[in-house]
Amino acid sequence: MMADVFRYIAAVVMLAGASFALIAAIGVLRLPDLYTRLHAASKAGVVGAGLILLAVALVSFDGPVILRAVLGILFLLLSTPVSAHLLARAALRAGEEPDKRTVVDELD
Template sequence: MEILLALVVAAMLVSGGIFTFLAAVGVVRLPDVYTRMHAASKAGTVGSGLMLIAAGLYAGEFATLARAFAGFVFFILTAPVAAHLVAKAAHQAGYRLSRRTVCDEMRLPPKK
């Protein structure tokens, strides 16, 4: 039983590490703010959230697990809000989309 738990925790740690690493790679490789935000807000949140849950599981007591879970829920609730705010601010301030952008309907008059 303990071995099983340890295997689950190890798997979560490794996959969380890989997600975090790929999110960082995305932040470096993607061409503009908006696409970078995709990497940071999704893969980054899932990566650190997985590790937090792993820490809660490995602690082996209810209080820590509950707190870790509450923290995870908090992160996945705030990450989209933060991304949304930064994206909105950047777009309103006039930071441009990358050259590879194929369409920008925000600049068009919305169809009636």
């Protein structure tokens, strides 16, 4: 009985994670420049992947699998913002200009 409840909750969480991942993919395709694409990929992508890992943890009643899912979520939360910042900084130093529609450029 309780396993069925966890399966339904995991299904809802999995759909939410897939929706966030879809939004991230659309953002990467549709946004105008590298910096806004990085923003979409790093924010919505990590939420989507984290929710999918959370759904895996909810469905699995195996301790090591739950531990790996939680560690995966923590790794994503810690590494994705750092890597996005480093990629944006490297692109800026390489001369990649923001889109003309960018209103605020605090690095000028």
